[in-house]
Amino acid sequence: MSDVAIVAAGATRFDERIPRRAEELVAEALLEAFDGVKGLSLNEIDTLVTSYFIDARQVAEEWIIQDYIGHIPRAAFRVENGGGSGASAFYTAYSLIKGGLSDVVLVAGWEKMSLYRTLMANELIARGLDVDFDFDVGAIYTACYAMMAVRRMHVYGEREEDFARIAVKNRNNALKNPKGQWKRRITVEDVLESRLIAYPLKVLDCSLISDGAAVLILSSVERAKEITDDPVIVEGIGIGTDTMRLGDRAEITNFPACRVAARRAYRMAGIDDPVRDLDCAEIYDSFDTVELQTYEDLGFVKKGKGVEFIEETEIGGRLPVNMSGGLEGMGHPIGASPIAEIAEIFWQLRGESCNQVDGAERGLVHSHGGAGTAVVVSVLGR
Amino acid sequence: MGFLLEYRDDWGMIRPFFEGLSEGRLYGTRCPLCEKIYCPPRAHCPSTGCNLSQTEWVELEPKGVLESYTILGLSTQGHIDELPLILGLVRVNGCSTCLMMRVEAERDELSCGARVEVRFREDAKRMRDLYAVLIG
Numbered sequence: 001m002s003d004v005a006i007v008a009a010g011a012t013r014f015d016e017r018i019p020r021r022a023e024e025l026v027a028e029a030l031l032e033a034f035d036g037v038k039g040l041s042l043n044e045i046d047t048l049v050t051s052y053f054i055d056a057r058q059v060a061e062e063w064i065i066q067d068y069i070g071h072i073p074r075a076a077f078r079v080e081n082g083g084g085s086g087a088s089a090f091y092t093a094y095s096l097i098k099g100g101l102s103d104v105v106l107v108a109g110w111e112k113m114s115l116y117r118t119l120m121a122n123e124l125i126a127r128g129l130d131v132d133f134d135f136d137v138g139a140i141y142t143a144c145y146a147m148m149a150v151r152r153m154h155v156y157g158e159r160e161e162d163f164a165r166i167a168v169k170n171r172n173n174a175l176k177n178p179k180g181q182w183k184r185r186i187t188v189e190d191v192l193e194s195r196l197i198a199y200p201l202k203v204l205d206c207s208l209i210s211d212g213a214a215v216l217i218l219s220s221v222e223r224a225k226e227i228t229d230d231p232v233i234v235e236g237i238g239i240g241t242d243t244m245r246l247g248d249r250a251e252i253t254n255f256p257a258c259r260v261a262a263r264r265a266y267r268m269a270g271i272d273d274p275v276r277d278l279d280c281a282e283i284y285d286s287f288d289t290v291e292l293q294t295y296e297d298l299g300f301v302k303k304g305k306g307v308e309f310i311e312e313t314e315i316g317g318r319l320p321v322n323m324s325g326g327l328e329g330m331g332h333p334i335g336a337s338p339i340a341e342i343a344e345i346f347w348q349l350r351g352e353s354c355n356q357v358d359g360a361e362r363g364l365v366h367s368h369g370g371a372g373t374a375v376v377v378s379v380l381g382r
Numbered sequence: 383m384g385f386l387l388e389y390r391d392d393w394g395m396i397r398p399f400f401e402g403l404s405e406g407r408l409y410g411t412r413c414p415l416c417e418k419i420y421c422p423p424r425a426h427c428p429s430t431g432c433n434l435s436q437t438e439w440v441e442l443e444p445k446g447v448l449e450s451y452t453i454l455g456l457s458t459q460g461h462i463d464e465l466p467l468i469l470g471l472v473r474v475n476g477c478s479t480c481l482m483m484r485v486e487a488e489r490d491e492l493s494c495g496a497r498v499e500v501r502f503r504e505d506a507k508r509m510r511d512l513y514a515v516l517i518g
């Protein structure tokens with residue numbers, strides 16, 4: 001069984017509205033990826049694995065993409081796993097190469113959120129809640145995360161200021177990212193004074209609504225040598241799952257699915273002390289509270305102690321997190337976001353990031369769908 | 383987006399739960415093997431070892447505990463007029479799971495662990511027709 005490498009990555013800028021069709025966004029991301037490779041042509045990509053989230057307007061949108069980028073008649077399909085779709089597409093691509101079914105796989109994700117008014121975008125995402133129970137009572141996704149946060153405030157004594165520090169870090173990191181959507185330096189006060197979405201979460205505690213696309217090209221390590229001088233190795237990967245309804249869980253302060261995913265990825269990569277063994281991470285900050293909870297579930301710090309770890313996640317800290325700006329700063333085109341997170345770690349390990357962690361050799365990528373219903377953790381190395 | 387999506391739902395095997403709402407009764411399902419009580423109800427028990435055994439209906443006393451809550455400043459289109467609204471996770475006494483539902487209370491009275499009673503609006507048909515109030 002061959003080991004698997006990432007040989008190229010590309011992403012469009014993420015923004016509130018980009019005057020491009022979804023397929024044009026994917027083409028632009030793909031052109032960037034191809035800029036960085038030698039000895040590979042489009043027709044050598046034997047399989048395309050795609051990811052997008054909102055089916056409301058165009059169903060089977062992946063069929064437009066595969067046609068547009070000239071991939072037909074070769075194998076292609078979409079992977080759906082909520083907000084974790086992009087990372088699950090990556091997991092699938094990894095498996096295809098590992099299993100010998102494919103040699104070179106393109107992973108492409110996109111979202112065109114500007115097609116929908118903000119209220120409608122929220123509603124379409126909320127339909128990923130159980131529509132007969134949680135959606136029916138008026139819940140949006142933010143409500144589930146808010147109830148987890150209220151529970152943490154009750155159990156661990158966390159404060160809104162603690163959550164806000166993460167939003168500030170990520171948004172201010174995005175100022176260094178030319179592809180980032182967020183362009184204004186903010187403070188904890190800005191977050192606290194922003195508009196209420198679901199107590200204790202305000203609009204600046206939440207990720208952005210974005211257009212954008214991102215791609216990765218994966219191959220066997222043998223083939224990778226012909227494509228690039230600087231491949232990044234997929235050292236470990238894992239998926240964990242949980243109930244769709246928050247109320248069906250035994251635990252709502254943290255994400256058991258993340259712990260399952262991390263355990264698998266760490267075992268594959270031979271990691272037993274993640275803070276020592278990792279140099280940087282991208283965490284799926286759909287809400288700043290998710291990043292906080294995830295420090296604990298990834299084993300960076302003990303349960304209930306996440307707040308103590310926030311300062312370590314700044315550039316220069318023991319384990320910088322969301323150098324790209326994350327979903328709060330770079331942006332959140334749902335089908336593309338996890339792929340952009342992987343791309344950021346790919347660039348970090350090659351020393352090419354716009355917000356570089358010095359000497360980064362091993363990084364982690366965390367993605368998350370539902371309210372922690374599907375969590376994907378990957379470890380990348382040199 | 384010129385048309386509204388409409389659905390014809392028959393609620394499947396958990397229909398008795400929704401029929402109970404209109405009578406002001408709260409039903410859950412109990413697994414005969416592990417004895418867990420589910421509300422929201424499930425027709426089959428997913429617990430390890432129960433192998434999706436079929437559950438039995440049990441009537442529940444409409445009282446429980448507020449495990450957590452939030453105050454919404456934004457909701458879906460059908461609920462925008464009701465903002466700000468409070469949602470909570472209510473663990474009905476004896477149940478392994480919680481129902482998400484409306485809470486009618488003053489904000490400063492809300493707390494995790496508060497005891498609540500579940501009430502039914504007239505001619506209740508769906509989850510949105512249930513709400514919890516705080517009790518002593």
Ligand SMILES: [Zn+2]
Pocket residue numbers: 413414415416417418427428429432435
């Ligand atoms: Zn059982």
